[in-house]
Amino acid sequence: MRILLVGAGGVGDAIAKIAARRTFFEHLVVTDYDVTRAERTVAAIATAHGADVSGRFSAASIDASDSDSVRDAVVEHGATHVMNAVEPKFVPAIFAGAIAAGADYLDMAMSLSERHPTEPYARTGVKLGDEQFDRATEWEQAGRLALVGMGVEPGLSDVFARYACDNLFDEVDELGTRDGANLVVRDQDGDEIFAPSFSIWTTIEECLNPPVIWEKDRGFFTTPPFSEPEVFDFPEGIGPVECVNVEHEEVLLMPRWCDARRVTFKYGLGDEFIGVLKTLNTLGLDSTAPLTVRSPDGPVRVSPRDVVAAALPDPATIGPVMTGKTCAGLLVTGTKDGRPRRVYLYHVSDNEWTMANYGTQCVVWQTALGPVIALELLAKGIWSGTGVLGPEAFPSEPFLELMQADESHGGYGQPWGLREDEIG
Amino acid sequence: MRILLVGAGGVGDAIAKIAARRTFFEHLVVTDYDVTRAERTVAAIATAHGADVSGRFSAASIDASDSDSVRDAVVEHGATHVMNAVEPKFVPAIFAGAIAAGADYLDMAMSLSERHPTEPYARTGVKLGDEQFDRATEWEQAGRLALVGMGVEPGLSDVFARYACDNLFDEVDELGTRDGANLVVRDQDGDEIFAPSFSIWTTIEECLNPPVIWEKDRGFFTTPPFSEPEVFDFPEGIGPVECVNVEHEEVLLMPRWCDARRVTFKYGLGDEFIGVLKTLNTLGLDSTAPLTVRSPDGPVRVSPRDVVAAALPDPATIGPVMTGKTCAGLLVTGTKDGRPRRVYLYHVSDNEWTMANYGTQCVVWQTALGPVIALELLAKGIWSGTGVLGPEAFPSEPFLELMQADESHGGYGQPWGLREDEIG
CATH class of the missing domain: 3.40.50.720 (NAD(P)-binding Rossmann-like Domain)
Incomplete structure (x- = not known):
């Protein structure tokens, strides 16, 4: 190879x-x-x-x-x-x-x-x-x-879906990817700062696009952004995080090979991040269309979303000042041997470990x-x-x-x- | 003249x-x-x-x-x-x-x-x-x-302060300017949109600067932004609006000529607007320092605050699509003839009236x-x-x-x- x-x-x-x-x-x-x-x-x-x-x-x-x-x-x-x-x-x-x-x-x-x-x-x-x-x-x-x-999502989440359908359930009600973290980034003074661990450009794209859901009886459909909020309890000390529907590949992939009644993806954005994304949308700062803006060098054309990305710390540089864990996983509900079952399959990545072993922050790793x-x-x-x-x-x-x-x-x-x- | x-x-x-x-x-x-x-x-x-x-x-x-x-x-x-x-x-x-x-x-x-x-x-x-x-x-x-x-604020509010001290009170506890509105801006489809009625550039400056307060025993001091939130009930149908301390001229002017124990200014920003300003601050989008940003014409230098202003509707143009009233006024507490008294002196400007009579939106008018x-x-x-x-x-x-x-x-x-x- x-x-x-x-x-x-x-x-x-x-x-x-x-x-x-x-x-x-x-x-x-x-x-x-x-x-x-x-x-x-x-x-x-x-x-x-x-x-x-x-x-x-x-x-x-x-x-x-x-x-x-x-x-x-x-x-x-x-x-x-x-x-x-x-x-x-x-x-x-x-x-x-x-x-x-x-x-x-x-x-x-x-x-x-x-x-x-x-x-x-x-x-x-x-x-x-x-x-x-x-x-x-x-x-x-x-x-x-x-x-x-x-x-990892899509990817490991889809592997988990296959595993659950083959080994853990007779009938699957929902295949629900659930992603959450307790990552915190601090500045030089030790104060917590707002610094997404993944490209804000891509995150805006994902989170403000209409989320897609699949249901066996209905096929694919969409909802407004941030729909069906749910507090999901993530393992290994991460704890409860507010999750909402987000457009993601799993919903398009899993129904092709796995038998389930419903397929969803919910992202544990948390209250603060959801608020930030809603505000960016309200103010038109999520837009990729260039605006004419005054500048020290005269009027220039920039897209607001590029300005938002430029104003935030580069996710590639925050690894050393970040602490916490990120969890990728799949919630599966359905029945096994005639009894209802609910299982969460997951993988947790600890930033301290990935930084020490690979010099790479945990979400990227x-x-x-x-x-x-x-x-x-x-x-x-x-x-x-x-x-x-x-x-x-x-x-x-x-x-x-x-x-x-x-x-x-x-x-x-x-x-x-x-x-x-x-x-x- | x-x-x-x-x-x-x-x-x-x-x-x-x-x-x-x-x-x-x-x-x-x-x-x-x-x-x-x-x-x-x-x-x-x-x-x-x-x-x-x-x-x-x-x-x-x-x-x-x-x-x-x-x-x-x-x-x-x-x-x-x-x-x-x-x-x-x-x-x-x-x-x-x-x-x-x-x-x-x-x-x-x-x-x-x-x-x-x-x-x-x-x-x-x-x-x-x-x-x-x-x-x-x-x-x-x-x-x-x-x-x-x-x-109007400062201005009419200061005239009210003089009037209250001369005519309505023997002793004044607080001279508290309180500004609030129920203005709504709608787009072509009639949907409510986010469109501040005053320069967002100046509003960010006012609201994110440390608010100043004057007390007779203490002199001038400042607090963090958005301090001492208070729901104030504005007259003429405007109703209750969440107000917070904001840096404003009245606090510097009134103590020079009026005898009071405390002078404050609270702006009825409302929950949504406070949230927007906090988010802009969290993301560094309130900054006036130019950032280097990619653009269709190569890297350019712009200040994020100028981009925020460019992304929002021009306050000078929203008069025709705005409805509601704005209220400028002064809350005075103290005593008169040995009894406690609380008075709100105010002026209300209705956008429909100012547009019809002057072709000017009400806040500016x-x-x-x-x-x-x-x-x-x-x-x-x-x-x-x-x-x-x-x-x-x-x-x-x-x-x-x-x-x-x-x-x-x-x-x-x-x-x-x-x-x-x-x-x-």
Whole structure:
């Protein structure tokens, strides 16, 4: 396996660093629009592991917005697999570039949605991933695999869905991804500051788009943003966090391979963050359309959302001043042996641990873990397939075993949890 | 009296339009950095009142940031009075230009404060108006008058303070300005939208600066923003609105001429607006320091506060789509004839009325009323003085009588209210 990693931002950098401890691949080319970022990742691997390991890595530049640039890079480096680690707006170009060059493809977020033109908060328009699934036949006929939504959420959450349907339930009522954290960022004086751990640009996109829900009797439908608030109790000391519906890939993926009555995604944004996003929307500061604004250099054109992003700390830099844990998981309700059951399957990532072991903050690190495990399963032939497939199209047990096993036993040393909730 | 009006923004335009119905002055020159704005105001007066009236008005350009430009304009137009109607950051230049040319001066907001370098939320640094009062001797010696803070708040509120101390109380406990409104702005579809009726730039400045309070035993001190929240019941159907301490000129002016134990200013921002301001502060979007931001034209430098202002509707344009009333007033508590008393003195401005009668939205119109009345009292010699004086340095009765009297009896036809609250 020769991997072309597209993007050396936070997640791309972490993928390379996690992969550096594994031997399943022959070579990994770290690419970025800014080649110095790719070189920095490779240099960090050389420092941490020496030349023997870093010799399996190289750096190159790429234009992720141009499918020809992606195709040419695949050919030049003899890549067998393209690992997409950039913003989802680049999905179509990278997806097209991979198949044009005859490579397999993985991503962690699917092609973007477009809201329904007249009833955005009731009906879906173009759904997340539609552009990719519309080309499934092309991938099948080429004998190539596109494994889409293979991060942590989507990704690990979808693996949990497969596991729950196969092993824990006879009938599933709801597959409900629930994501929450107790992360806190402090300034030099130790005062808590507002600093999202993930790109505010992407978070605004996700959270202000109409959330999508799937129901067996009704199909896909949407609601207004922040709908169905619910306080969910997260494990390992995180505790209760206010969660709301958010548009997310799991809702589009799980119904294709798992039998459930309802599929949802709720994000534990918390009161404060929900308030911030609502205010940005009320003031039009979430907008990507450029405004004309006075400046010291005369009138300039900027998009308010870019200004919001520029005003906040860079999520890539907050790792050292952040404390707490983030939890990705799936709440499953249904019946087993005729009795109602409610289970939460989860993985917790502790910022102190990821910083100490990888120099990477925990949200980014947790996102990067799943793709490396999936690549290893594909490299070993444990997972295989053609067409456009989600994580739940593959057997879950090998993934969860490899993730959980100690490093001394060839695993990734990342235990996952199963909480059996009492039915009230 | 020949008046040089500096600024043809919302308030300056309204001052000229109110003055157009009065005969106390010989000539009024409307000036602005952008002379076309001044010309528009004069043209509107010509349309409404004909050439006989508009012949007493002319338009000219001015640079309000340059005291020489102000001095030269005073000399050129033979102005006896300079009426400052621009942003408070221009106060020092206009104030200096007026005395340099030997003219009297009026404004509606005083020179800006600077927070205490180490204890901003406990102690005052440079206070509002300090720069002006520090030069009081210079004005006295020149025999010239600077009447500062003569809008509605400060302005009418200070007139009310004088009136209450002279006529309604033996001993005053608190002079508490309370400002509130029930204004609503709707979009084309009739949906309520977020659109402040006053410059968001100035509102952020006022509301996020440390509020100042005066107490007889303690002197001036400050608190954190949004302190001492209180639901105040406003009259004439406006009803209860959440008010918080805000830095405002009344607190600096009233203790100089009125005897009270405590002086405060609370602004009825309401829950939503307080939340918006807190969020802007949390995200650093209130900042005036330029940030480097990506744009369609490459990286540009803009201040986040300017972007927030650009993203919101222009307050000057929302008059036609706004409904409701705004109330400016003063809550006075104390004793009269040995019994406790609580009185609210107020003036209400209805947007429907100001739009129909002046084509001006009510908040701006209400601000413009006081300066014209004060100019008329000065022109007639009913008010006179030298030095730097606040509205409460002058007898309140002639002001309130002229404001209240019908237009057919030579007044402004603007009744004010006195609500006697029961002591619980």
